[in-house]
Amino acid sequence: MNIALALKYLYLGADQMKEFEVRDNGHGEQYIAIWNLDKPKPTEEELQAAWVAYQEAGANKPPLMTALEKIQAENAALKKLIEEKDHENKNALFEIYNMLGESSTS
Incomplete structure (x- = not known):
């Protein structure tokens, strides 16, 4: 699980540099080191659910177009x-020719 992405999914617009910070303990395990949001820190279960929802939301997005596409x-x-x-333009020219032809025959 990527805790930072799960938190960004849970709290849209939250600033990772100011409102929370996720660190690695050196053994590949992430944890919330700093929490400055005015909401309660999410539980492990809430983080896991947000991570799953984040992945599902990404899977349901239409693929991005390449530069060539x-x-x-x-x-x-x-x-x-x-x-x-x-x-x-062709229609306009045809109308002009018709008007000119009509005015020359009058």
Whole structure:
């Protein structure tokens, strides 16, 4: 279990540098060394439950897009926008030509 991440999950917005500090005892075991939150220090069971919930929340997040996927998505959106504007411009030019043709025959 990562106690710091469990605490951040339990107390959203808590500042690890000011409100709590997690340390390792040198044998790979973490513990809460400093607790400055105005809430009771969580029990081992509460920390374990928060750790499980944190992991499940992360597992349910959609995967992050890679830089290449972001660029490809942006390019597709730009291409669609350009095509829409091109279509609008062609329609506008067609209307102008029609108006000019009507005014020359009048």
